[in-house]
Amino acid sequence: MTQRLTYLRESLKDLDAIVISQPENRRYLSGFTGSAGFLLISKDHALLATDFRYYTQVKQEARNFDLAEVGYEFTKHLPDLLAQMGAQRVGFEAHHLTFTELESWKQTAPNVEWIPTTSRVEDLRTVKSVSEIETLKHAVHITDRAFAQATDGLRPGTTEKDLVWAFKTALHTIDGRVPAFDIIVAAGLAGAKPHAKPSDTPIPEGVPIVIDMGALIDGYHADMTRTLVLGQPDDKFRELYQLVLNANQAALDGIRPGMTDVEADALSRSVIEEAGYGDFFGHGLGHGVGLAIHEAPKLATTSPGTPLKIGMAITIEPGIYLPDWGGIRIEDLIIVREAGVEVLTQTPKDLEAQIIPV
Ligand SMILES: [Mn+2]
Structure with missing residues (x-):
């Protein structure tokens, strides 16, 4: 898992961080097998934000990630989490994130520059x-x-x-x-x-x-x-x-x-x-x-x-x-x-x- 993160970070030179929402990509990078959650990955940070159902499981499965306990309010916590990481230019998975989710992120974190990415993790997975x-x-x-x-x-x-x-x-x-x-x-x-x-x-x-x-x-x-x-x-x-x-x-x-x-x-x-x-x-x-x-x-x-x-x-x-x-x-x-x-x-x-x- 550590090597997978290293490879992903090498492909992030144009971004401060990336938010991973696609389920198989989330599992591939973190080892977390649960059905809900977001990864926030920068050069120095790896966070896994999820809800109460998975707090224990994340600690067991995703040892390279810090758990962010966000309940069902990921969007609300997003600006704080990105600020902690010092991330301004942030990638999202354009082939997975819904239009509605992106709109809510833009609204909650208006100072973040949201950059569409495609297939960054999928390419590694091949x-x-x-x-x-x-x-x-x-x-x-x-x-x-x-x-x-x-x-x-x-x-x-x-x-x-x-x-x-x-x-x-x-x-x-x-x-x-x-x-x-x-x-x-x-x-x-x-x-x-x-x-x-x-x-x-x-x-x-x-x-x-x-x-x-x-x-x-x-x-x-x-x-x-x-x-x-x-x-x-x-x-x-x-x-x-x-x-x-x-x-x-x-x-x-x-x-x-x-x-x-x-x-x-x-x-x-x-x-x-x-x-x-x-x-x-x-x-x-x-x-x-x-x-x-x-x-x-x-x-x-x-x-x-x-x-x-x-x-x-x-x-x-x-x-x-x-x-x-x-x-x-x-x-x-x-x-x-x-x-x-x-x-x-x-x-x-x-x-x-x-x-x-x-
Ligand atoms: Mn077949």
């Missing part, structure tokens, strides 16, 4: 530390095990909601965990919607079943997608599955540090485009993952062209979605390493392993 990677590996490992356990019970008559419940049960029984996000189980036509909601309908045989799930471990999110089929798939499934798998593998084989987010996206996209399905891969190749399920960087055609760095944790999830047929997506979680990528996800993805015998 490169994971050794301990963050260990936590992500744990999350992926539990995800792999829960996937195997839950899909073992998949048989004719199982509904999408049954399977969601089986994943939740497995996460709980294996390691006392909960899902990192709303689990997706989307069979047949529903799978053509990348973020479909599970239904009460029994999963039919022979159609693709898109399953997107992950475990949440100590604030870190695992994210995996596999596309199974109950009974024998048709030739179209075999053809498209292999195509998406080839696209997934092309990215795993081709990604290197220094390559841009756009170039990484193109590794998979070009495989799908060459086969004539480019229009049916309508989302980005992947996203950073960590304290948030979706965080920087984003791998997409519309990304800014930022180079990938060693230590980034990213999903690789090409997909093809045909509205009159269904969807196929294969998603792994990787770490960018010096010579390529380390694939954390271990759940098998060869075609035969996706076929559940009936």
